[in-house]
Ligand code: BES
């Protein structure tokens with residue numbers, strides 16, 4: 110069944126400059142739900158207060174709703190009309206009124222998973238950004254904050270558990286097998302933070318005592334049978350609550366904090382006040398079914414949504430252009446938390462890898478936008494790596510420029526000054542300026558300009574004194590042909606390779622288009638450690654000899670910079686090779702050997718450092734991406750390193766794996782390194798390797814090793830491959846999250862027949878378009894498989910366009926998220942580019958295409 114409730118609308122562009130304060134506020138709302146899977150009746154009573162000077166009608170946004178009855182101040186009311194999907198109520202010259210509207214919705218038919226929908230027999234909501242208007246008529250903008258009272262009635266057997274935001278203040282039973290509950294949230298909140306859940310759920314309960322001594326009841330609600338897999342999420346929640354008190358001085362503010370896990374969810378999770386709703390994949394974890402990466406995902410997302418209670422809920426966004434105010438800041442907060450809970454350098458490496466994989470390409474393509482966009486057609490399309498991950502980097506740069514104490518003074522001022530308000534990015538920067546006593550005038554350009562800045566460096570010497578010249582350029586992006594230089598913190602150091610004095614870690618603030626940095630006296634050209642810790646989200650152009658990079662990979666005292674040096678060495682080699690020049694394997698092999706042998710006691714760091722750059726990242730360095738050459742050369746280097754260090758890799762695997770229940774950073778690091786060893790050995794093509802990998806698969810006592818071995822086998826065509834896939838399927842066919850992995854490893858495969866395999870997997874009885882996790886596990890993994898997606902005959906492009914066309918009527922948000930890979934056509938040869946454009950055109954030619962997909966496809970086509 111598809112969802113026909115939101116009919117296609119011609120694209121309307123919303124501009125940030127058009128912001129006007131709301132003419133009506135809604136201080137109180139009472140909602141009354143009569144719950145049913147096919148019909149839920151919603152009674153809404155909004156007490157409205159006019160803020161405009163002159164009489165003006167009340168506009169209540171709707172999406173697919175019909176008003177069944179309208180009352181004003183208790184009387185039936187006729188002075189209303191529809192304007193498109195919206196309800197306009199004429200209130201004459203009233204300044205106050207209680208407006209009641211009744212509607213009915215069909216949650217089971219809601220395949221978009223926005224608003225109130227059914228998932229596995231339970232009812233749940235997703236309202237951010239504009240889903241509340243699919244439940245009832247409402248201004249549905251984040252600068253309208255209300256106190257909510259929510260009453261819900263439903264069948265006791267179908268919906269034994271009834272949850273909403275805040276506290277449950279009353280409940281009771283009807284005499285018809287129904288029961289009801291009344292919830293009240295004392296904190297005014299925007300409609301996007303409203304939530305309701307009704308269903309047959311079990312709970313893992315715990316509690317947390319806040320720094321002021323208040324006891325908070327914690328509950329994680331899941332389907333019966335899943336409660337044993339909620340322990341890690343619960344621990345993450347308690348750790349997050351303690352961390353936000355310790356690091357930001359922020360305490361939780363209700364007596365109850367509930368989390369519900371649902372299996373059909375468009376995103377990762379949602380921070381509804383007091384009632385977070387999560388995709389099951391970010392709640393459920395046990396060693397048999399979740400990898401170490403999954404565990405880290407649970408911890409990070411639980412923290413992220415919890416942290417929103419202050420950065421998002423207590424202080425919310427004035428309008429959706431300010432989205433990075435809550436998302437960028439909250440990502441920065443969850444990154445810092447995860448760094449504190451595990452290995453900080455490894456966390457930084459992972460975060461930078463994600464930024465380069467997801468955000469840099471976005472910033473370099475047709476969908477580039479500033480972290481605070483100027484316009485949009487569909488806001489759902491702007492929950493992007495730019496708003497989130499570049500947004501987090503902008504906050505991180507301010508933290509670096511201010512230092513920990515002044516940054517904390519800035520955040521204290523921000524939270525205290527704007528508590529209970531709908532704020533702007535400008536408010537945040539101003540609090541940083543005042544709290545941190547710094548002038549951020551130029552820094553504000555980071556909010557205005559899209560595009561990844563490029564720093565071009567040259568080193569020069571004059572009478573033994575060395576200097577570094579930095580030229581900063583910001584590339585043109587759609588709608589922004591000219592750019593100005595931006596203020597940024599650049600951490601550098603310079604080493605005398607023969608053991609003389611070095612320039613220790615130094616923080617330079619760049620502001621100009623060109624800038625000279627004095628490094629001091631060195632006997633010979635110093636080895637330069639640049640952008641240490643990735644202090645600024647930029648691309649650095651700086652030619653360094655392989656020997657210098659290898660030296661830094663071994664000797665730099667900043668672990669991130671050591672990682673970068675080795676990655677740069679690999680990258681230079683691979684880019685040259687893919688462009689047809691001879692590959693310099695020996696220098697890379699030496700550096701990898703050194704890193705591996707000098708591994709000391711940090712296997713996690715070593716594993717990250719010796720991993721080859723991804724195919725996509727190699728492509729990003731080329732004038733024209735050649736996916737086949739990149740795959741060939743990367744595999745060749747992998748095989749060379751695999752063979753040269755064969756004994757080392759075998760020794761790593763011959764050692765005993767730590768027990769899967771050991772989740773210490775060290776144990777995780779050991780498992781990660783074992784996974785890397787598997788990949789290097791498999792690349793060699795040595796005859797006994799498939800059997801060895803299969804042995805790891807069979808002996809694995811947990812999912813990290815099991816999945817690593819399965820993914821390794823999936824690249825080849827051994828008998829062990831088929832056997833392992835079959836065993837895995839039989840064992841986990843009833844566990845949707847693990848079955849997702851089965852689809853995923855096959856879509857990631859480097860086999861030449863992967864496009865065909867994905868076609869067939871889409872026909873598999875366990876595949877369905879109605880579950881976003883399943884769609885992402887097959888097609889999302891596939892678009893990340895560069896050589897397969899860009900197969901020369903265009904079959905990969907057709908596959909994704911067919912998916913978008915099939916998915917758009919049912920779930921436009923998830924469909925639109927599959928389009929950006931097709932928009933990278935400018936980076937490829939003319940034959941591929943033409944086929945990619947043709948698929949975008951084919952998508953756009955579909956009648957009734959959603960606003961989400963229309964915006965992404967039409968912008969992608971412009972290039
Ligand atoms: N507020 C978002 C959830 C959301 C995203 C709602 C998009 C509507 C549209 C939530 O806080 C969030 O950011 N979730 C992330 C995970 C997070 C750890 C980055 C997500 O769902 O991917």
Ligand code: ZN
Pocket residue numbers: 413417435436439
């Ligand atoms: Zn968020």
